[in-house]
Amino acid sequence: MKGLVLEGGSMRGMFSSGIMDVFMENGIEFDGAVGVSAGAIFGCNYKSKQIGRGVRYNKKYCNHPEYASFRSLIKTGDIYGADFCYRKIPEELDVFDAETFKNNPMEFYVVATDVDTGKPIYHKCSDGGRNDIEWIRASAAMPLVTRYVNIGKYSLSDGGTTDSIPVKFMINRGYDKLVVILTQPYGFVKKPNKFLPIMRITMRDKPALLKAVEKRHIMYNKTLSCIEKLEKSGKIFVIRPECPLNIKAVVHDPDELERVYQLGRKAGEKYLDKVKEYLK
Secondary structure (H helix, E strand, O other): OEEEEEOOOHHHHHHHHHHHHHHHHOOOOOOEEEEEOHHHHHHHHHHOOOOOHHHHHHHHHOOOOOOEOHHHHHHHOOOEOHHHHHHHHHHHHOOOOHHHHHHOOOEEEEEEEEOOOOOEEEEEEOOOOHHHHHHHHHHOOOOOOOOOEEEOOEEEEEHHHOOOOOHHHHHHOOOOEEEEEOOOOOOOOOOOOOOHHHHHHHOOOOHHHHHHHHOHHHHHHHHHHHHHHHHHOOOEEEEOOOOOOOOOOOOOOHHHHHHHHHHHHHHHHHHHHHHHHHOO
16 A cells, blocks of 8 residues: 655645645555644645645745734644634635545544653544544644643644654555655754753643653654665655755744745655656
8 A cells, every 4th residue: 555654843844745736736646644743734635635725825824923923822822823723724714625535535644642641642534524623733732832632532742742753653554655755854863852841840740741752852763763774675765855944833934935845846846756656
């Protein structure tokens, strides 16, 4: 089976959006995909077949105070406004095509972190409805600047904390042809979170999650090492930026979003034929 793995990285996700749009424009289809954080937010547009949607609404609303701002963080507890981003945009301003999402046979998974256990949870999004959107929001609930997302019995946080690049998850589900889109260049090494001292105070009532945050860089670097081995053996196909994208988590400049999106498009075009050959 053919699978797509999408790393997160806040607005580094514009790079992935550019690649995905090139893929969709050229008829590249997958049997399944998994997205983490920004990878989930932008990756859902692959299943709904909405070329250009990710970059379009980000450029249009990046200066809206309810979309992403410290004002939103202070007012709501979320640096990315939950109501504006996960209700108003997909339901009113740039409508998410839930019907196409539902009817597309491609499986789509998102990864979130269980706040109480510090373990990853993998949710299969089935219809693109309100519950699925909440799981996508949970996958992108960045520690310290986003509230936990409560769904059913779970209290959830950013999936990147526990499984930033879920290659093993897809392999274990039987996907033997994987295209992996990373948002950091080759040779990147993740360092401990510089906000750990603050997190040890604010998250002291969530010891399992805090432990996961503390060791995230270790797990991430181990995953990268595994990916490099799989890539060298030809078992997976990896696309990554040629150099650091140098884009902030919160961006108010549409041109900056377009810049990173275009880098993604160039990468998608560069590797298009090789991806087609690999997926045969």
